[in-house]
Amino acid sequence: MxxxxxxxxxxxxxxxxxxxxxxxxxxxxxxxxxxxxxxxxxxxxxxxxxxxxxxxxxxxxxxxxxxxxxxxxxxxxxxxxxxxxxxxxxxxxxxxxxxxxxxxxxxxxxxxxxxxxxxxxxxxxxxxxxxxxxxxxxxxxxxxxxxxxxxxxxxxxxxxxxxxxxxxxxxxxxxxxxxxxxxxxxxxxxxxxxxxxxxxxxxxxxxxxxxxxxxxxxxxxxxxxxxxxxxxxxxxxxxxxxxxxxxxxxxxxxxxxxxxxxxxxxxxxxxxxxxxxxxxxxxxxxxxxxxxxxxxxxxxxxxxxxxxxxxxxxxxxxxxxxxxxxxxxxxxxxxxxxxxxxxxxxxxxxxxxxxxxxxxxxxxxxxxxxxxxxxxxxxxxxxxxxxxxxxxxxxxxxxxxxxxxxxxxxxVEEKPLAQWTREMIMTAMNHIRNNTDHPAEAQIVVDALSQQLHQTNRSNHRERRKLYELAYAAEHAAITEMHTHGEITADEFKYYKEFLDLSLLTVDNNLVQNLLLRIRFGIHTGRLYQDLQTGQDMFFTTPLIAEQYYWQKQFAAHHEDIRPIEEVGFQAALAALKGYRHEKGSGITVELHAVQRFYRERHRRINMPSPDEQVVYQLFLAAFHAEYEFFQAAINRGDITIDMAEALQQHIVFDEMAYIQNNGTFIN
Missing domain, CATH: 1.20.1530.20 (Na+/H+ antiporter like fold)
Structure with missing residues (x-):
């Protein structure tokens, strides 16, 4: 022993x-x-x-x-x-x-x-x-x-x-x-x-x-x-x-x-x-x-x-x-x-x-x-x-x-491998962004690719929390203005404020808070549908996603629509984050990327149709193809060596394998 x-x-x-x-x-x-x-x-x-x-x-x-x-x-x-x-x-x-x-x-x-x-x-x-x-x-x-x-x-x-x-x-x-x-x-x-x-x-x-x-x-x-x-x-x-x-x-x-x-x-x-x-x-x-x-x-x-x-x-x-x-x-x-x-x-x-x-x-x-x-x-x-x-x-x-x-x-190579990889990924992202026929599926692929740009950067929890609070305040102000001008009812304003407050809890990823939220959403959803299995499914869904589905169903149960309210809040939150970035005069940091990604995914789940798995698959293939074309063009121009091209190709191959093994996780 x-x-x-x-x-x-x-x-x-x-x-x-x-x-x-x-x-x-x-x-x-x-x-x-x-x-x-x-x-x-x-x-x-x-x-x-x-x-x-x-x-x-x-x-x-x-x-x-x-x-x-x-x-x-x-x-x-x-x-x-x-x-x-x-x-x-x-x-x-x-x-x-x-x-x-x-x-x-x-x-x-x-x-x-x-x-x-x-x-x-x-x-x-x-x-x-x-x-x-x-x-x-x-x-x-x-x-x-x-x-x-x-x-x-x-x-x-x-x-x-x-x-x-x-x-x-x-x-x-x-x-x-x-x-x-x-x-x-x-x-x-x-x-x-x-x-x-x-x-x-x-x-x-x-x-x-x-x-x-x-x-x-x-x-x-x-x-x-x-x-x-x-x-x-x-x-x-x-x-x-x-x-x-x-x-x-x-x-x-x-x-x-x-x-x-x-x-x-x-x-x-x-x-x-x-x-x-x-x-x-x-x-x-x-x-x-x-x-x-x-x-x-x-x-x-x-x-x-x-x-x-x-x-x-x-x-x-x-x-x-x-x-x-x-x-x-x-x-x-x-x-x-x-x-x-x-x-x-x-x-x-x-x-x-x-x-x-x-x-x-x-x-x-x-x-x-x-x-x-x-x-x-x-x-x-x-x-x-x-x-x-x-x-x-x-x-x-x-x-x-x-x-x-x-x-x-x-x-000596003017650009290191990391920079070539970044340019290759951004080329694929821009290629997918041009797809306007399937915005929900395109957003899934772009978000997945964009994560790679920040995977080696350490995240500052305080800075990320600060950005969430900034976006929350902007969204809260926009919704309050809608209520003041009579664009939404008192009930809609009340429920949406609760939705925002709970969202700020879920992004903290606190273990105790998440457990309590799972119990809450599970019980309320079970009561709403009078179905134990539905409540159980909601309990085993991460609160970050469960909360968004829960409030969609709550609004629908009261014959109200959360989507136009979320659209206004989403635009206000992104505008606040964009203003913060210009004020600081910096690029997209890992914290800013995480917060923007949260709002884009929330907006997709609430405002866009459910993604088609086959379309997501096709768009991922298109993204990988764009990456292949990127380094092939670089070789033809003589900008990179064969060794550098092989490293980029290996990056794409491993990404393709990771997608094939985990394709179900991209649809949620």
Whole structure:
């Protein structure tokens, strides 16, 4: 029960960290995760928290690598096979041997085998974390593609090298021939077994699609099972489970490429699920480091005074040596596919982008407890050094990568995506406003589209309340003037004033007030129609809408008409809001939009005929079509790039899906 609660706490912590990063993205997201983890460690329940490293590898690392593999480009993997071998195998071996030996010479307190293990841990690179820092720049597309492919395969190489180093430390002996044999067996054997199992599931999923059984639940459930089954099978055969997972992911990626427009709903669900799983698991790993870090530091300082500073220096030296080797290697031993005019810049980008991240931290947590109590360097010390390298590499990447990839000022997009999106939505709104044949339906579509213009703005409750009171006062004055001039009866004036007073209560959205209003409208409507079901329906209708329907029926029951009165009040309220806007000299704020939308919807429900669902559907299609035409025209003029157009198209596609799933909510 404690472990389950801890997982829930971590999920909440991941959410908090992601929200924080969304508002201050200059700080790398992993640092947010670590900080939140440190905060969690302050609670007594999570002091000295321990977990099973094998379960950690099985349930956390395996799905991460599988998703990374199936998302990789098979085309670039084929073209970049030489670079993959160079960076993911040769560079890993060179880094482990050269840097490991150097660390042992510079820091004799670190045994040679553990120095090799430490280097193996930090060789996997986190291309996804680094790519988040980069600015969109077509000049560096090839370096980032090379980095993505390297990241996929050097994860597996790092795991194999890590296992060999730990084996040498545990046995005290090391055979080059034996190590090479084990490396080849685990590497190739893992790839073969993973490819076989991946191909088998590929066939099963293909048959399910052919027979029409490709429901998202069935397909996604099978896909989530694959990495665990592959890893378990490979490890049982003493092969590399990590490489087997990578191979299975690559095979699965081939199926995803071939699907194209087939089983599109499953593909969309799959993409969303894997995005959530990946971000949650990545956050879990770094938060776990934050939870463990205070205990690790406390353990180090209590055992050997002064060791903490030595370990920090060790982390800096390890990162520096790794960076130098990586810079020279990428400059002289990496094929760039095309001639580059900024070859050293490419190498610097690939060097600083070789940041350690999720997989390195996962390997660190897999370190066994060192049984030699006289050893100065133990598991906690090694995890701490790895943490220093991760933090240092991510910080350097966060600072340097944006500067390297920054486009010259003259070629920067003049308008950001948010502005293009706004213009696209306003184009669709203006297109629908021109429809005079169906004013009620057009108003529904325009209001729905206009909400998107203000969805990212925070609403000020006091300012919104002030606007409601301004509109209320204007409407009240207009109705009073109608009564004074004898245009409405005393009863109509009395009932409409009560209608206005209750409206001011409903817009507050107060829970207690809404409950009381639901009861009131439900009882009165039930009495009015002598029908319990009608009263019950009114009770379960939001008071904002129920009140308007209620007073329509009340006026009708007294042989009176609320519509001309509401028309006068509506025009007076909008005129007051328009005057306020001109007085302040500002545009439509989120508060002003909300109040205007309330009055337009009320006016539609009371004064316009009931909307036709089919007409609403047709107008939404027309709005989406207008948005498509907008960005197509922008592409033809050369105003936006293909990437920008794809982002706008994705916006429209998601809007269409949201409408299809919730079309009933627009008719009320």
């Amino acid at each position: 404690t472990s389950t609660f801890f997982i829930l706490i971590i999920l909440l912590a991941v959410v908090a960290a992601v929200i924080g990063h969304n508002h201050l993205s200059i700080i790398p997201l992993p640092l947010y995760f670590i900080f939140v983890g440190i905060v969690i460690s302050l609670f007594p329940l999570y002091h000295n928290f321990t977990f099973n490293p094998e379960l950690f590898l099985f349930f956390v690392v395996t799905p991460l690598l599988y998703n990374e593999a199936q998302s990789a480009s098979r085309y670039w993997i084929g073209r970049g096979a030489i670079n993959i071998a160079s960076l993911s195998i040769a560079l890993v071996i060179a880094t482990v041997v050269i840097v490991g030996a150097a660390l042992h010479l510079l820091f004799p307190v670190l045994p040679l085998a553990l120095a090799f293990a430490l280097c193996a841990i930090v060789t996997p690179t986190d291309a996804s974390a680094v790519s988040a820092f980069a600015k969109p720049n077509p000049n560096f597309q090839i370096p980032f593609t090379i980095l993505q492919n390297e990241s996929l395969f050097n994860d597996a190489s790092g795991f194999v090298a890590f296992d060999l180093a730990l084996l040498a430390f545990a046995t005290g002996t090391f055979s080059v021939n034996g190590a090479v044999g084990v490396f080849i067996l685990e590497f190739l054997g893992g790839l073969v077994i993973g490819a076989i199992i991946g191909a088998l599931f590929h066939f099963v999923r293909k048959q399910l699609i052919a027979f029409g059984d490709d429901r998202p639940f069935v397909m996604i459930a099978l896909e989530l099972i694959v990495p665990f089954l592959v890893y378990f099978t490979a490890e049982h055969l003493n092969l590399s489970g990590i490489l087997a997972v990578v191979a299975a992911g690559l095979v699965q990626g081939v199926e995803n490429d071939n699907l194209q427009l087939i089983s599109t709903r499953m593909q969309l669900v799959r993409a969303n699920i894997w995005e959530i799983v990946e971000e949650a698991l990545t956050g879990f790993i770094f938060i776990l480091l934050g939870v463990s870090l205070p205990t690790i530091i406390s353990h180090i300082t209590s055992r050997t005074p002064g060791l903490l500073l030595q370990l920090i220096l060790l982390g800096f030296v390890l990162y520096g040596l790794k960076l130098v080797i990586r810079l020279l290697w990428t400059r002289y031993l990496v094929w760039m596919h095309v001639q580059s005019k900024h070859r050293w810049t490419d190498s610097w980008l690939m060097a600083v982008s070789g940041a350690s991240g999720t997989i390195s931290l996962s390997l660190a947590f897999l370190l066994p407890t060192i049984t030699n109590h006289n050893a100065t360097i133990d598991r906690n010390a090694l995890i701490f050094v790895v943490s220093i390298v991760i933090l240092l590499s991510l910080t350097v990447a966060a600072i340097t990568v944006p500067k390297i990839t920054q486009l010259p000022a003259a070629t």
